[in-house]
Amino acid sequence: MSEQGQRIEVATDQDVVRVRQLVRTLAVAVKLSLVDQTKLVTAASELARNTLVYGGGGSVEVAPVDNGRRKGIRIVFSDQGPGIADLDLAFTDGYTSGGGLGLGLSGARRLVDEFDIVTAVGEGTTITVTKWCR
Amino acid sequence: MTLSADEAARFAALLEEHQESLVTTWTEHVASTLRGRLSHAELQRQNSELRRGFRQALAGSAQDLAGEPAAELRAQLAELSATRARQGFTATETAVSIFSFKDAVLTTIDAASGGDAIALRDYVAFSSFVDEAALFTFDSYVRVREELIADQAEQLLELSTPVVKLWEGVVAVPLVGTLDSARAQVVMERLLQTLVDTGSPYAIIDITGVPAVDTQVAQHVLKTVVAARLMGADCIISGIRPQIAQTIVALGIEFGDIATKASLADALRYVLAKAGQTKQKRREL
Numbered sequence: 001m002s003e004q005g006q007r008i009e010v011a012t013d014q015d016v017v018r019v020r021q022l023v024r025t026l027a028v029a030v031k032l033s034l035v036d037q038t039k040l041v042t043a044a045s046e047l048a049r050n051t052l053v054y055g056g057g058g059s060v061e062v063a064p065v066d067n068g069r070r071k072g073i074r075i076v077f078s079d080q081g082p083g084i085a086d087l088d089l090a091f092t093d094g095y096t097s098g099g100g101l102g103l104g105l106s107g108a109r110r111l112v113d114e115f116d117i118v119t120a121v122g123e124g125t126t127i128t129v130t131k132w133c134r
Numbered sequence: 135m136t137l138s139a140d141e142a143a144r145f146a147a148l149l150e151e152h153q154e155s156l157v158t159t160w161t162e163h164v165a166s167t168l169r170g171r172l173s174h175a176e177l178q179r180q181n182s183e184l185r186r187g188f189r190q191a192l193a194g195s196a197q198d199l200a201g202e203p204a205a206e207l208r209a210q211l212a213e214l215s216a217t218r219a220r221q222g223f224t225a226t227e228t229a230v231s232i233f234s235f236k237d238a239v240l241t242t243i244d245a246a247s248g249g250d251a252i253a254l255r256d257y258v259a260f261s262s263f264v265d266e267a268a269l270f271t272f273d274s275y276v277r278v279r280e281e282l283i284a285d286q287a288e289q290l291l292e293l294s295t296p297v298v299k300l301w302e303g304v305v306a307v308p309l310v311g312t313l314d315s316a317r318a319q320v321v322m323e324r325l326l327q328t329l330v331d332t333g334s335p336y337a338i339i340d341i342t343g344v345p346a347v348d349t350q351v352a353q354h355v356l357k358t359v360v361a362a363r364l365m366g367a368d369c370i371i372s373g374i375r376p377q378i379a380q381t382i383v384a385l386g387i388e389f390g391d392i393a394t395k396a397s398l399a400d401a402l403r404y405v406l407a408k409a410g411q412t413k414q415k416r417r418e419l
Binding site for chain 1: 314345349350353384
């Protein structure tokens with residue numbers, strides 16, 4: 001990871017807005033295209049809200065990354081919430097355990113280039129997403 | 135360290151005896167930290183009132199700021215912080231105004247007693263009393279600022295959700311900024327009320343000013359559209375820019391049979407054409 005990583009604790013709706021602003025700022029800095037910026041900001045918004053609503057709050061770390069060929073942004077969302085029991089069900093379009101549209105988790109996966117989820121019931125959830133410059 | 139009754143009484147006497155030099159020295163200290171943003175006369179008046187407050191509290195043998203004898207002093211301090219907070223002074227500048235009272239008192243004690251041991255002990259006790267007072271100002275200051283911020287947030291909510299009449303029978307809601315649940319609720323209420331008040335058959339929800347359309351925003355907009363439809367109004371969503379369109383597709387959000395347009399102008403043109411058709415049909419019948 002890079003030395004410019006920044007961390008935001010997510011405990012209220014305002015924090016989700018701060019995450020979105022931070023992601024946008026860094027996405028502009030690594031010169032993501034406007035479409036990719038918007039996709040990444042939207043994915044970050046979905047996942048940060050999941051961290052807040054389903055994970056009971058947690059933290060979000062945003063950092064620019066560089067794999068030698070391309071630059072990008074990596075975001076890690078982690079919470080110590082109840083975890084996800086059935087991942088397949090959670091990734092089904094239209095399924096929600098809350099009151100949303102049921103598209104946030106699956107939609108966020110389609111909005112980024114790399115998506116990694118580690119979860120265990122009772123131990124929380126950590127999601128890592130990466131978006132690369134094209 | 136709390137003030138003993140003796141110490142309080144001695145200090146009350148000191149504050150009374152040297153009142154003029156105290157207030158003058160204190161005012162000079164404060165004036166230098168505020169750099170002329172408050173007039174000298176104004177500061178002089180505030181400080182002389184505060185000195186009276188301190189003296190009264192000590193004469194009532196206040197041991198700390200929390201007690202009954204210091205009630206009036208607390209009210210004065212809260213008043214001072216509230217005024218300073220509204221005038222835009224920083225919390226530090228406000229607290230330093232009180233802290234510098236110690237400097238003024240020290241100067242006076244030095245001149246009066248030549249620095250003997252009792253005076254020094256008295257001063258330490260008194261000093262912690264002033265510290266408490268300054269911290270109290272700090273607290274009040276923060277509280278007032280938070281009230282100001284809450285007020286502004288509420289005003290912003292009002293400001294940012296206008297419903298405008300674009301044309302005869304066409305109302306529009308230009309959404310700007312973050313659409314959270316509180317704002318979505320305000321927007322829906324305003325829109326539905328305006329539909330009733332103006333009897334408009336068409337409503338345009340413009341999301342040009344919404345930076346990111348995620349599922350929550352989409353859900354709020356969809357709910358508003360459904361509610362407007364229930365009241366018999368036709369709803370059009372406008373301001374879908376290319377990047378937003380691609381994001382919505384990737385997220386998998388369906389707008390169903392709701393008309394969406396790239397710009398507000400397109401939406402208005404569409405509505406006017408539709409309204410024109412309806413009129414024409416009526417004429418033909």
